[in-house]
Amino acid sequence: MTRTPVNVTVTGAAGQIGYALLFRIASGHLLGPDVPVNLRLLEIPQGLKAAEGTAMELDDCAFPLLRNIEITDDANVGFDGANVALLVGARPRTKGMERGDLLSANGGIFKPQGKAINDNAADDIKVLVVGNPANTNALIAQAAAPDVPAERFTAMTRLDHNRAISQLAAKTGAAVSDIKKLTIWGNHSATQYPDIFHAEVAGKNAAELVNDEAWLADSFIPTVAKRGAAIIEARGASSAASAANAAIDHVFTWVNGTAQGDWTSMGIPSDGSYGVPEGIISSFPVTTKNGTYEIVQGLDINEFSRARIDASVKELTEERDAVRELGLI
Numbered sequence: 001m002t003r004t005p006v007n008v009t010v011t012g013a014a015g016q017i018g019y020a021l022l023f024r025i026a027s028g029h030l031l032g033p034d035v036p037v038n039l040r041l042l043e044i045p046q047g048l049k050a051a052e053g054t055a056m057e058l059d060d061c062a063f064p065l066l067r068n069i070e071i072t073d074d075a076n077v078g079f080d081g082a083n084v085a086l087l088v089g090a091r092p093r094t095k096g097m098e099r100g101d102l103l104s105a106n107g108g109i110f111k112p113q114g115k116a117i118n119d120n121a122a123d124d125i126k127v128l129v130v131g132n133p134a135n136t137n138a139l140i141a142q143a144a145a146p147d148v149p150a151e152r153f154t155a156m157t158r159l160d161h162n163r164a165i166s167q168l169a170a171k172t173g174a175a176v177s178d179i180k181k182l183t184i185w186g187n188h189s190a191t192q193y194p195d196i197f198h199a200e201v202a203g204k205n206a207a208e209l210v211n212d213e214a215w216l217a218d219s220f221i222p223t224v225a226k227r228g229a230a231i232i233e234a235r236g237a238s239s240a241a242s243a244a245n246a247a248i249d250h251v252f253t254w255v256n257g258t259a260q261g262d263w264t265s266m267g268i269p270s271d272g273s274y275g276v277p278e279g280i281i282s283s284f285p286v287t288t289k290n291g292t293y294e295i296v297q298g299l300d301i302n303e304f305s306r307a308r309i310d311a312s313v314k315e316l317t318e319e320r321d322a323v324r325e326l327g328l329i
């Protein structure tokens with residue numbers, strides 16, 4: 001049976017993450033090897049020519065699953081009938097910019113995009129926000145889309161999750177595939193909390209196996225939380241291929257489900273679980289099945305974890321209050 005193509009919209013398509021992302025979507029890594037896709041590339045006017053160049057290259061790959069590419073600078077066109085939206089394009093922080101200025105500039109992008117999703121996207125739309133500050137940009141877009149179920153708006157912490165797995169594998173000498181049930185809590189920022197207390201390494205509890213709180217507090221957590229800045233320092237540009245890879249992982253897992261005995265991390269609207277105020281978009285441990293996700297319940301949160309989750313959540317509530325004051329939500 002021929003499947004109906006899935007409409008995938010990518011904003012910031014001409015940027016560096018866009019360039020690392022589009023070819024993998026078109027080759028079937030986002031949704032699966034038997035799912036045809038239509039691509040919608042949304043850019044600002046200055047980005048349209050470069051997006052056209054990328055589209056030419058996509059054509060030149062002759063991907064069997066890629067049915068059609070549309071390029072536009074009109075959000076209503078870009079999100080028309082979208083089943084999956086990857087919101088990558090954002091206003092980066094520039095020198096001298098205060099946090100309020102950054103939130104306000106991004107509000108000017110994510111509020112109208114949220115409205116365009118509300119008015120034009122397909123009923124089953126799933127949104128992943130990658131553009132920073134990702135959690136609060138997702139909150140802004142979600143607030144502008146009252147007709148879309150709030151849980152369809154998610155923010156990317158999968159890159160942090162993957163970074164944490166890689167660091168833990170290196171520390172324990174285990175294979176990456178042996179690491180399960182790791183959690184990123186909170187914001188995609190330096191306050192995020194990568195939690196190994198429930199993680200397993202080849203079936204053994206990770207925190208007990210490592211048995212080194214100084215490594216956890218002084219090495220593992222800051223390495224994961226500040227990895228984005230370290231990449232910028234080393235590369236002279238922010239992470240692109242690894243960010244694109246994490247976006248692929250996030251959507252693939254959301255659509256196709258987590259493995260038995262494992263979970264993943266996603267920034268999602270809080271339902272109040274684990275004392276995280278309802279409504280803010282915070283990262284949680286989640287399982288996914290049939291295109292939906294559920295927060296893993298009943299985890300014991302020790303004092304070490306509680307303080308770190310609370311610190312990141314505090315930052316998120318401050319960002320929420322700031323965008324509320326700016327009239328963005």
Ligand SMILES: NC(=O)c1ccc[n+]([C@@H]2O[C@H](COP(=O)([O-])OP(=O)(O)OC[C@H]3O[C@@H](n4cnc5c(N)ncnc54)[C@H](O)[C@@H]3O)[C@@H](O)[C@H]2O)c1
Nearest residue numbers: 012014015016017042043044047089090130131132159243
């Ligand atoms: N959540 C994460 O883990 C994570 C990881 C890495 C990067 N990021 C963030 O992803 C974002 C994109 O990174 P990049 O390296 O691709 O940046 P980039 O500057 O290379 O590309 C951004 C693109 O977005 C476009 N754009 C700007 N405003 C737009 C709008 N209103 N509509 C459509 N397109 C628009 C620009 O023209 C540009 O082509 C940044 O905010 C970055 O900080 C997030």
Ligand SMILES: O=C(O)C[C@H](O)C(=O)O
Nearest residue numbers: 132227228229231238239
């Ligand atoms: O773009 C950034 O500021 C860093 C990025 O969010 C990352 O985690 O690599």
